[in-house]
Amino acid sequence: MNTKGETQVKTILIGFIVPVLLVIGLEIICKLEIFPSQIVVAPHKVLITFFDLISTGELLEHLRISMYRVLTGFVLGATLGFIFGTVMALSPRSERIIAPLLSALSQVPLFGWIPLLMLWFGIGETFKVVFIAFGAFFPMLINTFEGIHGVPRSYLEVARAFEFSSAKLLHKVLLPAALPSLFTGIKLALGMSWMLVVGAELVAAGEGVGYLIVWGRQLFQMDIVFVGIAVVGSIGYLMFLTLNALEVSLISWHRPLSKK
Amino acid sequence: MKSTGTLSVTNVSKKFRVNNNEIHVLDNINLSVKAGEFISIIGLSGCGKTTLLRLIVGLESDYEGDILLDGRKLNGPSLDRGIVFQDHRLFPWLTVEKNIGLGIVGKSDTEKKEIVNNHIELVGLKGFEKSYPYQLSGGMSQRAAIARSLVNQPEILLLDEPLGALDALTRMYMHKELERIWKKENITMIMVTHDVEEALYLSDKIVVMSARPGKLQKIIPVPLARPRDRASVEFAEMKEKVLEEFMLHTEPHFTYTI
Ligand SMILES: Nc1ncnc2c1ncn2[C@@H]1O[C@H](COP(=O)(O)OP(=O)(O)OP(=O)(O)O)[C@@H](O)[C@H]1O
Numbered sequence: 341m342n343t344k345g346e347t348q349v350k351t352i353l354i355g356f357i358v359p360v361l362l363v364i365g366l367e368i369i370c371k372l373e374i375f376p377s378q379i380v381v382a383p384h385k386v387l388i389t390f391f392d393l394i395s396t397g398e399l400l401e402h403l404r405i406s407m408y409r410v411l412t413g414f415v416l417g418a419t420l421g422f423i424f425g426t427v428m429a430l431s432p433r434s435e436r437i438i439a440p441l442l443s444a445l446s447q448v449p450l451f452g453w454i455p456l457l458m459l460w461f462g463i464g465e466t467f468k469v470v471f472i473a474f475g476a477f478f479p480m481l482i483n484t485f486e487g488i489h490g491v492p493r494s495y496l497e498v499a500r501a502f503e504f505s506s507a508k509l510l511h512k513v514l515l516p517a518a519l520p521s522l523f524t525g526i527k528l529a530l531g532m533s534w535m536l537v538v539g540a541e542l543v544a545a546g547e548g549v550g551y552l553i554v555w556g557r558q559l560f561q562m563d564i565v566f567v568g569i570a571v572v573g574s575i576g577y578l579m580f581l582t583l584n585a586l587e588v589s590l591i592s593w594h595r596p597l598s599k600k
Numbered sequence: 601m602k603s604t605g606t607l608s609v610t611n612v613s614k615k616f617r618v619n620n621n622e623i624h625v626l627d628n629i630n631l632s633v634k635a636g637e638f639i640s641i642i643g644l645s646g647c648g649k650t651t652l653l654r655l656i657v658g659l660e661s662d663y664e665g666d667i668l669l670d671g672r673k674l675n676g677p678s679l680d681r682g683i684v685f686q687d688h689r690l691f692p693w694l695t696v697e698k699n700i701g702l703g704i705v706g707k708s709d710t711e712k713k714e715i716v717n718n719h720i721e722l723v724g725l726k727g728f729e730k731s732y733p734y735q736l737s738g739g740m741s742q743r744a745a746i747a748r749s750l751v752n753q754p755e756i757l758l759l760d761e762p763l764g765a766l767d768a769l770t771r772m773y774m775h776k777e778l779e780r781i782w783k784k785e786n787i788t789m790i791m792v793t794h795d796v797e798e799a800l801y802l803s804d805k806i807v808v809m810s811a812r813p814g815k816l817q818k819i820i821p822v823p824l825a826r827p828r829d830r831a832s833v834e835f836a837e838m839k840e841k842v843l844e845e846f847m848l849h850t851e852p853h854f855t856y857t858i
Pocket residue numbers: 616617618623625643644645646647648649650651652
């Protein structure tokens with residue numbers, strides 16, 4: 341127990357080595373004034389700006405707005421992806437009808453849609469939510485489809501032998517069996533949503549963390565740019581950790597070895 | 601005494617189509633099983649035992665001939681035929697009790713609970729209700745699968761090498777268990793096995809199949825009294841008789857002089 345706790349602390353600490361060295365290195369570089377301050381800023385200045393932006397409430401307001409966009413876009417896109425993926429996996433005919441179109445659409449790089457989406461939806465909230473939903477849709481669709489499609493035949497035969505209704509089959513067999521895949525889909529979709537909200541805000545926005553970064557650049561305030569980048573990275577990482585923890589607790593049967 | 605659970609298989613043939621080739625797997629199988637009988641099917645690997653079982657369960661529908669259960673023609677799988685697959689096929693995301701309870705149809709929650717508890721007791725898994733399949737041994741998983749197959753009180757229970765993955769000792773223990781369950785539930789059982797002793801210990805009749813295409817080679821009644829004694833002379837003689845069908849019996853100089 342004790343040694344296990346210790347090794348866990350160690351693995352977490354190891355992850356901090358590189359960032360800490362990086363911060364120290366940056367401090368030294370800034371101290372020596374090798375580069376002008378429009379290019380790099382000392383980490384401690386970034387930290388001060390960070391606390392400034394928090395105390396004025398600005399940062400949290402930007403975050404709230406970005407989060408709201410991410411969540412609406414993610415929920416919309418992932419739900420549609422889940423529904424399409426399920427239908428395609430359950431009905432080979434529907435798969436034959438829609439799969440070619442969807443595959444072709446998914447080949448277009450997401451940023452290639454921006455001009456079109458702007459023409460259709462303007463540059464307001466709708467544009468951003470639709471853009472994010474677009475990005476969340478495909479990973480969720482593909483992983484839902486593969487998850488349900490890949491459920492072993494042997495399980496389906498058990499369901500047949502026990503005369504499961506279709507609802508029971510879906511609810512008790514297909515979805516649980518596909519859960520690991522569904523989780524992969526959710527993680528990829530949420531990661532994509534977070535990436536796209538920043539992208540959309542870089543292109544067209546008056547608020548949000550992406551806008552914060554643009555705004556810092558326009559003011560030649562590198563500290564604000566760095567705060568923006570650090571916040572985007574940290575939040576993305578936190579979302580990833582949360583989903584991983586949720587996954588481990590929900591799908592313990594799937595990876596018994598990862599449980600102590 | 602139950603009057604249901606009779607099975608009659610008449611002139612059943614089954615072909616599989618693989619890349620435009622027809623594989624003749626079962627050829628003109630005739631078999632009748634009385635209610636409450638214990639039948640074993642033995643035969644070399646690939647002779648069509650699993651296929652025959654799948655036809656009887658209703659998982660394959662494209663065949664010639666007739667399969668009648670209590671005089672009625674089969675129409676797909678049904679709860680009156682339980683099955684224990686060779687690989688136990690428990691759902692890994694459900695606990696033992698949920699796996700066993702999942703098959704129960706048309707019962708209130710309290711009734712369900714009682715049925716599940718009774719069957720967990722029947723197969724000796726008390727204390728493991730909340731365990732997941734990965735936390736069970738092979739034998740325990742098979743017992744859970746047997747419990748699951750019994751919850752709807754099928755007339756016939758089909759078992760496809762249910763003990764194939766177990767060690768010899770656990771297997772002998774499971775033979776006793778199976779016999780006890782068979783007597784208690786009073787149902788017809790048809791078991792596929794590779795193990796002649798297992799077949800002799802449990803069966804009223806042994807069905808020997810030959811391969812390519814799968815045919816019934818011989819039906820050997822086993823008139824020994826129960827519970828059977830593996831060490832008895834009669835048991836050894838019956839074993840010789842079955843092995844003869846595979847030309848594997850010991851040669852004549854093996855005689856008893858007491
Ligand atoms: N779905 C299928 N498609 C094509 N051929 C099949 C299929 N299922 C079984 N066969 C063939 O039918 C034959 C009999 O298979 P079956 O599984 O019934 O054998 P078995 O007697 O149960 O063998 P074992 O003792 O090894 O389990 C084999 O030659 C197999 O290749």
